[in-house]
Amino acid sequence: MQTQTAERTSFQPKGIPGRGIQLTETMNLPGFVMEFARNEEIFGEEEPADFVYKVISGTVRTVRILSDGRRQVAAFLLAGEVFGVEHGELHRFSAEAVSDCKVALVRRSAVEKAAELSSRAARELWSLATCDLVRLQDHMLLLGRKNANERVGAFLLDMSQRTKGGDTVELAMSRTDIADYLGLTIETVSRTLTQMERDRAIALPTCRHILLRNRAALARLDS
Amino acid sequence: MQTQTAERTSFQPKGIPGRGIQLTETMNLPGFVMEFARNEEIFGEEEPADFVYKVISGTVRTVRILSDGRRQVAAFLLAGEVFGVEHGELHRFSAEAVSDCKVALVRRSAVEKAAELSSRAARELWSLATCDLVRLQDHMLLLGRKNANERVGAFLLDMSQRTKGGDTVELAMSRTDIADYLGLTIETVSRTLTQMERDRAIALPTCRHILLRNRAALARLDS
DNA sequence: CGTTGCATTGAAATCCCTCAAGCGAGGTGG
């Protein structure tokens, strides 16, 4: 899970240094791009939150872990999405590469200065946070009150919408990641998907490649 | 549950109109105070989010409901806490008075203008959102990965800390509210509290009045 | 061709939910 992050400590711009990173619509700030291999840690819990991150390509997960190893995936971040924005000085969760991916880093101080200078930037920064809030609230309802079928159904519909692949969903993440995101076990996720296939709601050409055959049936599980 | 909110539609300042509402440290904006009776709705899901709210006294809950009636309490807001800040034009959840309470209202437009004019205000507004994020992330871990004991234990410790009542916790909310907050049933909450009392971790002089006798035992349940 | 890392499947166990009854405090009316 945690491979070396030693290279991080040197902070060598891996991309085009000084080139602007389009963090939000109007915030174009200096930064650099780094690549992370599958399962590599991007930052760890309790580490200083000196950067703000944006996924360029690939998929990232944010994770919280209990002392006994129980794990909760807080979010999956797809290309174009921003993460690592924190309230305090430290990260409250860790971030890891689900697949090999490219991530843009912008100094937090630069982001804060931009927000200081431009109310438009400040508003966009606030918008990032409140977008996250909306997502988290929905997810809280899912974790607190939905059963396994509803959780998996909502997950597939959400991924389908976000990846814009029509009825085809390419999952970058493993069953374990999905389970930890949905508050289930890997076995329950697997069984639920199998059952959905039997019910002709989906097709599973391969385990990472899912075809939505009956969105209505999946949506019916939702509120 | 939903008593009349008709009086809301007139928006008569109930407090000292024009007097500043201390929304955050530096944001002192014109607004007014309203009182809500126990279980009265403060605003509803899908209603225009024209105001930002701050609890003056009493306790408020924010709620999301599934079509079949399943309910998730997203948060309990205590005196001094701000709620109703939204990403879009509409509220994504409803807010109700847990107990009789006083709530200050500030026009959203006023808040946005303040954030426009002062980067300090903008930063504080952002801070409100990210504070919520931290809380929601913790709660997500609770809902996704903790068992009934851990959930109730964490809830008691959290309430104890926030109400600053030492080892005494006065619960403003019913078992139903607690259950819907923790993603459990009312019966499980009740049984868990009873068991904690048997284990001498807490005492229950009355059902709304809880004494923490062994914080370590409660905390041990946490990560 | 064995190994390794997921994913699937089955059987048994468990935790929590559901259903149902009882209890106690508070309010109301006779």
Next chain:
DNA sequence: CCACCTCGCTTGAGGGATTTCAATGCAACG
């Protein structure tokens, strides 16, 4: 004042959804 009701909380018994434990399948890789 007491009977009566209501509402919220507690308690019990039984059941069910999900987890746990264990085995198997399967594709990728050296």
